[in-house]
Amino acid sequence: ASVREQHGHDESYHAGHEPDVVVFAQSTDHVSQIVKYCASKHIPIIPWGTGTGLEGTDKLGFTYFLLNCIFFHIGGVTAPKGGVCLNLSRMDKIISVNPEDFDCTVQAGVTRNALNTFIRDTGLQFPIDPGANASLGGMCATSASGTMAVKYGTMRENVMNLEVVLADGSIIKTSGLKGRSRKTSAGYNLTNLFVGQEGTLGIITEATLKLHATPEAVLAAVAPFKDFQSAVDATVAIMQSGLPVARIEFLDEKMVDACNRFSKLSLDVLPTLFLEFHGSNNNIExxxxxxxxxxxxxECVKFNYETETDKRADLWKARHNAIYAAQALRPGSKAYSTDVCVPISALPGMITFAKDALKRLNLLGPIVGHVGDGNFHVFLIIDPKNAEEVERVHEYSIALAKYV
Known part of the structure; x- marks a missing residue:
């Protein structure tokens, strides 16, 4: 029962339901056999990686659809009404690493930290960092992003080939049996189709991923501004200048205050940019x-550099723990995370609208985001048992969607 309960929710605000059964997959063939059996009995399947998702699935997504005689859950890892939860965490083999080709092939249960530890001595890294130590299969299935997407792209730009079990139990390679080429114009791009499909088209069991050189030098900086408009305008200017920034993250004053309290920082409580640069020593300077x-x-108030590895790590750890810092502002609360992405030029107006809507609806919502690519989150801190407050949160989400 405790295993089923563990697989009945992820890190998100949304409530799910315990699956009827949890199966720990051992191999692609094992997954295929399970899918074939479930297809014959019309049993729903929900793939599971590490359960670290922060956004879950909206109530509108709590449905199933029929595809080749098997039901797949639409989005997320939480089951709306039982079924089989297929845990892929034991499929954790790193199959191959090709340093000269800057790629690797891994099973779906390998986590990003495990991969980076394994390849550390090669001078390569896998830089997509959604914050949590997520499984790479889950990151492919959700097209995960992260703080370094502005330089290295999202999962979509870094997946070369996928092994997928389809709804009838058949197994395919989306870029061919040995698909490791960096360019192809031969037919449909099936790999891109399966990146981000959240298990609705099939179950990812293996992935071939691009690797990147570990930078010779890294420089971080913290830049507080007098108001959020100035911080966002500076972000737009930096991106339009062509400066090859590796990370540029925005935190509003409420988020900075939360991070100071939760992560024991001493930042000025002002709208702030966290920046990072990768390259040679001369280049990053x-x-x-x-x-x-x-x-x-x-009108940046000051611009402080962080060159020490430990201090940089503390800074980015605080950023990755932002949602927990926000929740700590109101003990016993839950964080409902929005996820909005707009063209960079539209970012100032979008964030202005988001903050005005928070005031209008009387909601607490620290803001943080990967603003280098126009993406930000509002962490709405709410009491899930307060129906009136939950209704205001839904009204807020709809308002953001309509504005976009």
Whole structure:
């Protein structure tokens, strides 16, 4: 019962339902056999990686659809009404690493931290970092992003081939049996089709991924601004200048305050940008200077550099723990995370609207985001048992969607 309960929810606000059965898959063939059996009995299947998803599935997504005589859950890992939860965490083999080709092939249950530890001595890294130590299969299935997407892209740009079990139990390779080429114009791009489909088209059991060189030097910076409009305008200017920033994250004053309390930081409680630059020692110094000049032209209060590895790690750990910091502002609450992405030029207006809507609906919602690619989150801190407050949260979500 405790195993089923564990698989009945993820890290998100949304409530799910315990699956009827949890099966720990051992191999692709094992997954195929399970799918064939479930297809013959019309039993729903929900793939599970590590259960670290923060956004879950909206109530509108709590449905199933029929595909080749088997039901797949539409989005997320929480079951709306039982079925089989297929846990892929034991499929954790790193099948191959090809340093000269900058790629690797892994089973779906390998986590991003495990992969980076394994390849550390090769001078390569897998830089997609959604925050949690998610499984790479889950990251493919959700097209995960992260703080370094502005430089390295999202999962969609970093997946070369997938092994997938389809609804009838058949097994395919989306880019062919040995699909490791960086370019193809031969037919449909099936790999892109399966990245982000959340288990609705099939179950990802193996992935071939791009790797990237570990930078020679890394420089981080913290830039507080007098108001959020200046911080967002500075972000737009930095991106339009072509400066090859590796990370550029926005935190509003409520989020900075939460991170100070939760992660024991001492940042100025102002709208703030966290930045990071990758390259050679000379190169990152120049990048930092250009970013500093741009930020100060938008009335940046100060521009502090972080060169020490431990201090940089503390900074990004605080950023990755932002949702837990936000929840701690109101003990006993839950965080309902929005996820909005707009063209960079539309970002200032979008965030202005988001903050105005928070005031109008009397909601607590610290804001944080990967603003380098126009993406941000509002962490709505609410009491799930307060029906009137939950209704205001839904009204807020609808307002954001309509504005976009």
């Amino acid at each position: 120049m990048q930092g200077q250009l970013a500093e000049e741009t930020c100060k032209s938008f």
